[in-house]
Amino acid sequence: MESPNLSGYRRKAVEELLQGRKSAKELKDLLRQTPGTGDLVLVEKILSSFANSIAMLSSNQPDEVSQNLRIKSEDSGDSIKSSRRKDGRGCYKRRRCVDSWVKEITSLIDDGHSWRKYGQKDILKAKHPRSYYRCTHKFDQSCPATKQVQQIEDNPPKYRIVYYGHHTCMNLLNASQLLLDSASTHTDSSFLLNFETGTATAAATPAGVKTQSPFSSFSSVKQEYKDNIPTELITDQHHQSSSTTTKSDYLLSPEITSGGIMMLSSPESEPPLDVFSGVIDSFLFDDVFASL
DNA sequence: ATGATTTGACCGTG
DNA sequence: CACGGTCAAATCAT
Numbered sequence: 001m002e003s004p005n006l007s008g009y010r011r012k013a014v015e016e017l018l019q020g021r022k023s024a025k026e027l028k029d030l031l032r033q034t035p036g037t038g039d040l041v042l043v044e045k046i047l048s049s050f051a052n053s054i055a056m057l058s059s060n061q062p063d064e065v066s067q068n069l070r071i072k073s074e075d076s077g078d079s080i081k082s083s084r085r086k087d088g089r090g091c092y093k094r095r096r097c098v099d100s101w102v103k104e105i106t107s108l109i110d111d112g113h114s115w116r117k118y119g120q121k122d123i124l125k126a127k128h129p130r131s132y133y134r135c136t137h138k139f140d141q142s143c144p145a146t147k148q149v150q151q152i153e154d155n156p157p158k159y160r161i162v163y164y165g166h167h168t169c170m171n172l173l174n175a176s177q178l179l180l181d182s183a184s185t186h187t188d189s190s191f192l193l194n195f196e197t198g199t200a201t202a203a204a205t206p207a208g209v210k211t212q213s214p215f216s217s218f219s220s221v222k223q224e225y226k227d228n229i230p231t232e233l234i235t236d237q238h239h240q241s242s243s244t245t246t247k248s249d250y251l252l253s254p255e256i257t258s259g260g261i262m263m264l265s266s267p268e269s270e271p272p273l274d275v276f277s278g279v280i281d282s283f284l285f286d287d288v289f290a291s292l
Numbered sequence: 293a294t295g296a297t298t299t300g301a302c303c304g305t306g
Numbered sequence: 307c308a309c310g311g312t313c314a315a316a317t318c319a320t
Contacts (some may be wrong), residue, residue, distance in 0.1 A: 116295090116297085117296075118297090118311095118312070118313075118314095119298090119299085119311070119312060119313080120297090120298075120299075121309090121310060121311075121312095123309085123310075124308085124309065124310085130310085130311095132311070132312075134312095136296095148311090
């Protein structure tokens with residue numbers, strides 16, 4: 001795939017980070033063996049930071065994802081020209097000048113983020129309405145991420161989810177839980193298993209609500225997913241609607257998993273997950289490193 | 293009481 | 307003007 005070669009300093013940086021990550025892991029193991037001596041969550045956060053950094057340095061091209069499509073990317077941000085409305089309504093942009101990527105899934109799964117529905121529309125020629133979601137932290141953390149969910153097939157049900165923008169919000173609570181969870185199984189579990197486990201705990205679960213399934217926890221998008229049994233993803237198509245994409249955008253964004261790192265071990269598709277660091281285990285990063 | 297969802301109106305684009 | 311994305315008041319859920 002991508003990244004013909006990273007420049008020397010990046011390679012060095014990754015090398016350095018891998019070293020740090022290794023140490024952090026050792027510390028984690030140590031703490032696990034002697035409970036009460038420290039905060040595992042903290043270590044997981046550290047690991048997460050390492051992983052994020054490594055991933056950012058390692059990820060390159062938007063088009064490293066073979067399945068990338070270009071969303072009818074008309075404009076790149078200037079269609080929102082002139083007439084900005086002054087107050088309240090109408091001040092939104094219709095076209096996104098941000099990255100977008102599509103997933104088609106057979107069941108609505110938790111992607112690890114908390115979403116808030118802000119609209120629903122009947123779409124022309126579509127059997128099912130389209131739901132619009134924005135990140136719960138849109139206002140408190142100015143997180144620009146949004147997504148659209150629409151059922152495109154009946155039976156078996158199939159949903160298309162279009163993600164727009166990258167999460168800039170910190171979901172550390174979820175993250176650490178996720179990491180802890182994956183840590184407990186990380187020795188022998190498969191990549192997928194890790195991933196699912198991580199996703200499972202990514203959102204705060206109201207006690208007693210649809211447990212069992214690793215994907216059972218939905219903090220905010222409840223009705224949307226309530227009676228779906230999480231299964232697998234079918235496709236994952238990335239879009240780059242704008243040339244303004246910057247690598248730094250990948251921090252804590254879902255596509256880093258599906259478009260970047262994830263691709264290393266799973267050319268298929270994976271649900272987006274911002275806090276992938278603890279989920280993607282060492283072998284993955286070793287792969288990354290090996291490809292440098 | 294607070295936060296999430298629903299739903300019709302509003303608005304920009306084509 | 308139709309369409310689709312967003313807003314925000316009303317409503318619902320916790």
